Amino acid sequence: MIKKIKNSKITTKIIAFISIIVIIFTLLYTYDIFITNNSVIALSKYGSRGSEVTQIQTKLKRWGYYNGNIDGIYGTQTVNAVKYFQRKNGLAVDGIAGPNTLKAMGIFSSSSGSSSSSSNSSDLNLLSRLVYGEARGEPYAGQVAVAAVVLNRVKSSSFPNTISGVIYQSGAFDVVSDGQINLTPNSTAKKAAQDALNGWDPTYGAIYYFNPNTATNKWIWSRPMTVTIGNHRFCK
DSSP states (O other), X not given: OHHHHHHHHXXXXXXXXXXXXXXXXXXXXXXXXXXXXXXXSOOBOTTOBSHHHHHHHHHHHHTTSOOSOOOSBOOHHHHHHHHHHHHHTTOOOSSOBOXXXXXXXXXXXXXXXXXXXXHHHHHHHHHHHHHHHHHTTSOHHHHHHHHHXXXXXXXXXXXXXXXHHHHTSTTSXXXXXXXXXXXXXXXXXXXXXXXXXXXXXXXXXXOEEEOTTTOOOHHHHTSOEEEEETTEEEEO
C-alpha cells in the first residue's frame, strides 16, 4: 500500500513536470508568433510562406540568383539564393531575409508602415550609392547620366522594372560585385541621383555605358553611341 502511494506521488510529479514543460514551450511559441507578426519589418526565413516570400523569389529569379519555382515557400533553394544574394552584396550571409536584406531587395512589409515617400527615399539612397560607386570621379553631368541609365533600364522591357532590380541584377554593375555599393554617398551623388529622378537625362535614352579606356567586352563596342561624358561612353 505504501509502495502504491509512493508510485502515485512520483507519477503526479512527472505529470506536473511535463505539464510545466508544455506550458513553457507554448508560451515561447506564442511569444515568437506575436513578435513575428508585429515586428516593424517582416522576417522571412526557412519554412516561411506567403506573399513576401513570393516577392523575394520573384526578384531573385529575375536577377539570376534563384532557379526554383515561385511558390511562396521559403525552402532550401530560396535559402541558398538569399545567401548568394547576400554574399554578392556585402550583407551578412545567413539565408534569412531580415531587414537589411529586404531593404537591399527593395521589399517593404505592409506592417512597416512604409509609404510611397519612404519607398522613394530608399530608391534615392540606393541610386545615390550606385552613382557614388560608379562615377564619383566623373563630371556632374556624368554622374547624373549614370543614374539616368538605371532609370532608362527600369523603363525598358529588357530589364527589371524597379531601381533595386536593375542595380542588383546579377553582373550588371561592378560596384555591386566589389562592395562599393555599400559606401556612403556624398552630397553630389545624392543631388545627381535626384536630378535624374526629376527627369534630367544627359544620355539621350542610353541603357549602357562603359569606359573606352578599360572596356574588354567586344559586344559593348557594337552598341550605338548616344554621347560621351567624362570617361564614360553612353549607348543604346
